[in-house]
Amino acid sequence: xxxPSILILPGDGIGPEVMAEVRKxxxxxxxxxxxxxxxxxxxxxxAAYDAHGTPLHDDxxxxxxxxxxxxxxxxxxxxxxxxxxSVKPERGLLRLRKEMDLFSNLRPAQCFDALxxxxxxxxDVVAGLDIMIVRxxxxxxxxxxxxGIIEEGNERVGINTQRYTESEIERVARSAxxxxxxxxxxxxxxxxxxxxxxxxxxxxxxxxVSKDYPEVELSHMYADAGAMQLCRWPKQFDVIVTDxxxxxxxxxxxxxxxxxxxxxxxxxxxxxxxNGRPKAMYEPVHGSAPDIAGEGKAxxxxxxxxxxxxxxxxxxxxxxxxxxxxxxxxxxxxxxxxADLLGEEGVTPVSTSGMGDAIIVALDESL
Ligand code: NAD
Ligand code: IPM
Ligand code: MN
Numbered sequence: 001x002x003x004p005s006i007l008i009l010p011g012d013g014i015g016p017e018v019m020a021e022v023r024k025x026x027x028x029x030x031x032x033x034x035x036x037x038x039x040x041x042x043x044x045x046x047a048a049y050d051a052h053g054t055p056l057h058d059d060x061x062x063x064x065x066x067x068x069x070x071x072x073x074x075x076x077x078x079x080x081x082x083x084x085x086s087v088k089p090e091r092g093l094l095r096l097r098k099e100m101d102l103f104s105n106l107r108p109a110q111c112f113d114a115l116x117x118x119x120x121x122x123x124d125v126v127a128g129l130d131i132m133i134v135r136x137x138x139x140x141x142x143x144x145x146x147x148g149i150i151e152e153g154n155e156r157v158g159i160n161t162q163r164y165t166e167s168e169i170e171r172v173a174r175s176a177x178x179x180x181x182x183x184x185x186x187x188x189x190x191x192x193x194x195x196x197x198x199x200x201x202x203x204x205x206x207x208x209v210s211k212d213y214p215e216v217e218l219s220h221m222y223a224d225a226g227a228m229q230l231c232r233w234p235k236q237f238d239v240i241v242t243d244x245x246x247x248x249x250x251x252x253x254x255x256x257x258x259x260x261x262x263x264x265x266x267x268x269x270x271x272x273x274x275n276g277r278p279k280a281m282y283e284p285v286h287g288s289a290p291d292i293a294g295e296g297k298a299x300x301x302x303x304x305x306x307x308x309x310x311x312x313x314x315x316x317x318x319x320x321x322x323x324x325x326x327x328x329x330x331x332x333x334x335x336x337x338x339a340d341l342l343g344e345e346g347v348t349p350v351s352t353s354g355m356g357d358a359i360i361v362a363l364d365e366s367l
Contacts, residue, residue: 044072111257
């Protein structure tokens, strides 16, 4: 049988920098655990635009459809701000999500003990935190029609449409209930049913799906109140399910509970393929961080944790995923820190590649 296949799309800014560290980890699993992957690499975002005049070449799209998992770094940057909307780097990422139909975006926010002091919230608020945000990723206001900028009278109007079908809500709700069943059996659904019809439908459909999961305790919250509760007492949550835009905002907020945006991984999952595994793309939640790109300051942990999610969700290697997460924990316990996590006494500042090397040492120690 051939090895499982991975397509790496490093992208822009710090994307290639953090992906180089993931490469080290993939090589380590091949050399030390005899877990081999067929790895290929291609362009996405601004890098693809520079080469082909499009943020995602059709050939790259076809490759992404054919592999077992895609790993993506980040896209975007100020250099591309002037481009027409249709060829902006972000369009490449959105096309991948849409055409691969990756409707369920898992964004875990876990606070590593060693970082509990670093969060901008009090230590007892975040210590031991382990929540999972399930963000709908292929519909809602990101994709709804009509959209555009039109002339109306003597001025322009910007239009986007929030739109959800019952089946779109149902499938993401189901994925969240399934996750809740494997965790603490608590699910909080967030929308704004007080002001949006799509929110009313969202609440109705999620409630309907809950009948298939009687063991899961379901609650509903308006998304604005949810944002407040995430900062006030995040440990009240286990799994949160929400729409595309609210999920984007809430997951960035949740990232800061863990200390840095450089710590938060994600898995974007679709329907099962012939082999029973979901179609999948793994990407850190952070962007291309143009303010620190090229300086060796980026924290590669979010991207490496995204690979750990790939081991777990695409390759049935949950034990190896745990090994990798434990190695990261060990490194943080030793006080090894990239620039985004400095500020405490007694920590050792390292570069992006220094962090990758420290994780490899901890992986060796795990054998
Ligand atoms: P960003 O996530 O790139 O950066 C926000 C802040 O967090 C910056 O100060 C940055 O230095 C810091 N940061 C982010 N990741 C870090 C890491 N790994 N280590 C250390 N610090 C880190 O968000 P932004 O500045 O709003 O967006 C920049 C560009 O990235 C934009 O073009 C945006 O569209 C794009 N973006 C892409 C993705 C993606 O590819 N998935 C996600 C978000 C933003
Ligand atoms: C994210 C990003 C993307 C989004 C952008 C870059 C398209 O912010 O993955 O969170 O808005 O979904
Ligand atoms: Mn975002």
